[in-house]
Amino acid sequence: xxxxxxxxxxxxxxxxxxxxxxxxxxxxxxxxxxxxxxxxxxxxxxxxxxxxxxxxxxxxxxxxxxxxxxxxxxxxxxxxxxxxxxxxxxxxxxxxxxxxxxxxxxxxxxxxxxxxxxxxxxxxxxxxxxxxx
Ligand SMILES: [Zn+2]
Numbered sequence: 001x002x003x004x005x006x007x008x009x010x011x012x013x014x015x016x017x018x019x020x021x022x023x024x025x026x027x028x029x030x031x032x033x034x035x036x037x038x039x040x041x042x043x044x045x046x047x048x049x050x051x052x053x054x055x056x057x058x059x060x061x062x063x064x065x066x067x068x069x070x071x072x073x074x075x076x077x078x079x080x081x082x083x084x085x086x087x088x089x090x091x092x093x094x095x096x097x098x099x100x101x102x103x104x105x106x107x108x109x110x111x112x113x114x115x116x117x118x119x120x121x122x123x124x125x126x127x128x129x130x131x132x133x
Contacts, residue, residue, distance in 0.1 A: 007024050007031070014042060017038065019050070022052065023052045024054070025053070026094060027130075028097070029092055030060055030094055032097065034062070037081055041064070044070075045070035045074040047068075047069040048066050048070070049065045051064060059090055060090075066079070093116055094110055094112060095113075096115075096116060100112045103120075105121055105124075106120075106126070110126050112129070
């Protein structure tokens with residue numbers, strides 16, 4: 001519930017940057033970093049479109065298209081910001097935002113803190129972490 005709310009807020013804050021068909025699917029723990037990066041992107045290269053934000057194999061995938069209306073330098077900066085964001089999320093628990101690392105439960109990789117790893121192990125899958133929130 002609350003997670004949906006946060007995502008909706010972000011999309012409302014940056015209506016000019018999201019495509020209508022945006023896929024936005026990742027845990028709460030990454031939302032603040034994502035939001036901060038989007039703010040920076042909009043300052044640097046306001047023509048950027050965000051196509052998709054999602055978690056895959058435990059890592060954040062942030063897919064954006066920069067606009068030719070912004071300078072090449074700005075577009076390079078945006079690409080670096082996105083790389084940095086993805087690297088950052090590799091060290092942050094996707095569920096709570098605490099420091100984390102890539103862990104595997106039931107054959108699925110997720111970046112999580114020790115606490116959420118234990119919750120997932122007890123529950124037998126990562127879904128247990130979502131229910132706990
Ligand atoms: Zn956690």
